Amino acid sequence: MAHSAMLLLLISLALALGPAVGFYGGSMMFTPGNRFPDGSVEMHFYYRESSRGPCSSQVNWICESGSCGILTKTEPVVTDTAENLWCQSETHMVTNVTSYAPLTLSSSGCCWADNVHGVGGWTLRTHVDTGRRSDTQAPNRSPVSAAIPSIKIPQNCFHSIHLLAHDPDDDVVKCRFNDANCTDCHRHPNINLQEESCTLRKEGSLNQGVHVFELILEDYPISNITVTDDNGVSNAHNLDNPTALSQVPLQFAVEILPPSQGCVPSVNKPSLLSPTPLHGDVHHAAVGEAHEITLRAQISDSSIVDFQVSGPFNMSKTLKSESNGVLVATLTWTPQETDLYRRVPVCFAADTLHSQSEMRCIIVTVAKTRVLSGEAKVLCEDNSISIVVSKASMDGIDQSWLQLRDPTCSLSSNETHILGTMSLNTCGTTMDDSGDFIIFKNEINSFENPNAVITRRNQVKFGFSCQYPKMASVSNRYVNHKSDYIFTESSFGTFSYSFEIFTDSSFNKKVDPSLYPVQVELMELIYMGIEAHTSLPEVTLFVESCRATPEDNPFSAVFYDIIKDGCNMDNTIIVHQSSDSTKYDFEIQAFKFTGGFDEVYISCSVILCAKGSINSRCAQGCLSESARRRRRDVSQETARHYITQGPLRMLRQTHDAASNDSGFLHMSTSTGVFAGLFVVSIAVLVVFLVYNARRARPIDRMHLLSTF
Numbered sequence: 001m002a003h004s005a006m007l008l009l010l011i012s013l014a015l016a017l018g019p020a021v022g023f024y025g026g027s028m029m030f031t032p033g034n035r036f037p038d039g040s041v042e043m044h045f046y047y048r049e050s051s052r053g054p055c056s057s058q059v060n061w062i063c064e065s066g067s068c069g070i071l072t073k074t075e076p077v078v079t080d081t082a083e084n085l086w087c088q089s090e091t092h093m094v095t096n097v098t099s100y101a102p103l104t105l106s107s108s109g110c111c112w113a114d115n116v117h118g119v120g121g122w123t124l125r126t127h128v129d130t131g132r133r134s135d136t137q138a139p140n141r142s143p144v145s146a147a148i149p150s151i152k153i154p155q156n157c158f159h160s161i162h163l164l165a166h167d168p169d170d171d172v173v174k175c176r177f178n179d180a181n182c183t184d185c186h187r188h189p190n191i192n193l194q195e196e197s198c199t200l201r202k203e204g205s206l207n208q209g210v211h212v213f214e215l216i217l218e219d220y221p222i223s224n225i226t227v228t229d230d231n232g233v234s235n236a237h238n239l240d241n242p243t244a245l246s247q248v249p250l251q252f253a254v255e256i257l258p259p260s261q262g263c264v265p266s267v268n269k270p271s272l273l274s275p276t277p278l279h280g281d282v283h284h285a286a287v288g289e290a291h292e293i294t295l296r297a298q299i300s301d302s303s304i305v306d307f308q309v310s311g312p313f314n315m316s317k318t319l320k321s322e323s324n325g326v327l328v329a330t331l332t333w334t335p336q337e338t339d340l341y342r343r344v345p346v347c348f349a350a351d352t353l354h355s356q357s358e359m360r361c362i363i364v365t366v367a368k369t370r371v372l373s374g375e376a377k378v379l380c381e382d383n384s385i386s387i388v389v390s391k392a393s394m395d396g397i398d399q400s401w402l403q404l405r406d407p408t409c410s411l412s413s414n415e416t417h418i419l420g421t422m423s424l425n426t427c428g429t430t431m432d433d434s435g436d437f438i439i440f441k442n443e444i445n446s447f448e449n450p451n452a453v454i455t456r457r458n459q460v461k462f463g464f465s466c467q468y469p470k471m472a473s474v475s476n477r478y479v480n481h482k483s484d485y486i487f488t489e490s491s492f493g494t495f496s497y498s499f500e501i502f503t504d505s506s507f508n509k510k511v512d513p514s515l516y517p518v519q520v521e522l523m524e525l526i527y528m529g530i531e532a533h534t535s536l537p538e539v540t541l542f543v544e545s546c547r548a549t550p551e552d553n554p555f556s557a558v559f560y561d562i563i564k565d566g567c568n569m570d571n572t573i574i575v576h577q578s579s580d581s582t583k584y585d586f587e588i589q590a591f592k593f594t595g596g597f598d599e600v601y602i603s604c605s606v607i608l609c610a611k612g613s614i615n616s617r618c619a620q621g622c623l624s625e626s627a628r629r630r631r632r633d634v635s636q637e638t639a640r641h642y643i644t645q646g647p648l649r650m651l652r653q654t655h656d657a658a659s660n661d662s663g664f665l666h667m668s669t670s671t672g673v674f675a676g677l678f679v680v681s682i683a684v685l686v687v688f689l690v691y692n693a694r695r696a697r698p699i700d701r702m703h704l705l706s707t708f
Contacts, residue, residue, distance in 0.1 A: 023122055028124065041097050047061070048079070050252065051087050053113075131229045134227070146345040152256075175215050189204070270355065270357035273298055283362060284365055285367070346362050385424065385466050402444055426485045443463040485497045606643060
């Protein structure tokens with residue numbers, strides 16, 4: 001009661017006097033530091049605060065609950081400012097925690113800068129559990145996020161804001177509005193917060209002026225773990241009853257400006273160009289060594305005046321103008337010893353007087369020395385990426401402990417080089433739009449035995465990418481579904497799969513890619529084929545499962561099993577036997593899902609095995625429940641990979657529709673329409689998708705299937 005009365009008195013006094021400086025948001029992150037002989041643990045807190053007007057800190061963190069120790073802090077250091085318009089500062093706080101138990105830091109005050117909804121007071125709260133995690137054997141590290149000091153968007157150009165949600169422990173991060181007891185609840189009826197991706201999307205008109213966003217970031221473990229306090233008492237965090245490991249605040253303001261003449265990137269609003277990092281990128285820096293980040297943006301209708309940056313306190317920024325309305329910023333940061341093992345967020349956006357580029361945020365992770373990186377050559381083909389790494393440049397590195405972003409994809413090697421080849425949609429390769437290029441990225445990482453406490457191997461981590469100009473003639477290659485799914489594994493080398501729809505039961509003529517989505521009528525026969533391509537002479541292709549989904553996600557909550565555990569589940573499927581052990585052809589009657597779905601995707605999990613291996617998955621064939629415990633010889637088979645084909649689009653039938661005597665499917669010939677569609681939306685550039693086989697399967701919903 002006393003705290004609430006004091007806060008009310010402060011708000012009333014501030015309103016009466018009129019605040020000279022307005023609170024404009026803040027973010028907090030924490031990480032454990034040294035563990036001392038007496039058992040105490042150092043906890044480091046990094047707080048960034050934004051203000052409207054001159055630089056001034058209004059936040060004073062206090063211990064709200066738990067044993068917080070003695071909290072010491074540095075003076076706030078200005079990280080970026082624009083005259084007297086806005087300012088952001090960073091404060092570093094440290095405490096020694098002697099009790100491995102939860103604690104909460106908080107700060108409250110007044111006042112937010114003048115805003116549309118009249119939000120006055122603010123409350124920041126950080127929840128910490130200093131107990132030992134069973135998976136990392138260390139205290140939890142909080143999610144990491146930040147925002148630039150002043151986000152501003154013309155009223156007619158606001159669509160979405162992608163926020164940074166990075167977790168150093170690889171936990172799942174969720175964002176939600178600060179709605180504890182709804183006393184600090186400032187929801188937005190025309191804004192939808194997508195909690196899993198931490199994305200704000202507009203769903204209605206927003207009034208001009210400043211809008212306040214008060215969010216909380218929470219992290220959840222990806223497996224069942226315990227957190228143990230100093231008395232040996234363990235608190236379970238189970239996936240079936242998830243509880244957050246920590247909570248940190250992320251608060252910011254968005255100013256909705258008057259409508260602009262247009263929202264075209266590089267014309268009416270700044271567009272970020274390569275080599276500007278992409279949102280969510282991770283950079284690696286070393287203590288005592290300067291790390292540079294290059295930002296580049298362009299606009300034609302006005303001039304870019306600056307880049308707003310939210311970064312660590314000793315990061316510098318230099319600007320350089322280029323021709324054609326391009327401005328380049330170079331950010332330079334030299335991590336100190338106190339930054340060791342930190343994950344540091346850096347957010348940025350290009351500013352004009354009346355518009356702003358998208359905000360992007362990256363992570364800079366700090367190590368004692370630079371992460372070992374090898375000399376590599378990258379070959380960019382129309383539908384694949386190949387990388388060749390010199391072993392001489394990575395002395396002492398064991399290729400067996402290297403993997404691509406998707407851990408099911410390993411690498412092969414010869415006496416002098418480490419080799420890897422993947423298609424643009426396999427092995428965890430991601431696609432990003434950098435503004436003037438489409439970039440496909442992957443990375444080589446070292447990994448450790450998850451049960452090991454020590455290691456004698458150097459850490460390896462380096463990314464590689466291929467970029468293609470954003471032109472229709474170039475973009476067309478990404479919709480070419482004939483491209484194979486290419487993988488590399490140490491035992492099988494480089495191999496690939498093709499997945500096609502054919503015109504008839506001869507399985508000789510493929511459906512032309514320009515006719516996708518393939519138009520079909522219910523009950524018509526669909527002919528599909530999978531083929532493995534490998535230089536190894538004695539291998540067998542095994543199709544373990546195939547399922548249908550109404551979206552391009554084989555793990556959709558709505559699905560129908562066609563083949564499951566090597567067993568045919570659909571009563572219309574016919575498998576066409578082939579003398580070629582690397583081919584699998586089948587036919588099935590067309591169907592659709594009930595509930596208004598008109599499209600069907602077919603996804604299959606496939607495995608290659610050494611021919612003649614009696615203990616491989618291929619030799620096991622259709623598995624019943626009792627047979628699934630049989631030991632498999634995994635050295636004689638590849639990892640399970642998912643490949644997807646589609647969509648099949650169901651034609652709406654009428655009572656007087658002519659019958660089709662050919663027994664196949666109707667395919668649209670409106671190629672001009674489809675050619676226009678793929679230029680409009682980058683989302684349809686990749687037809688085939690590969691998904692991580694480790695994700696959990698949802699509950700079967702066969703009653704959602706319709707064939708009439």
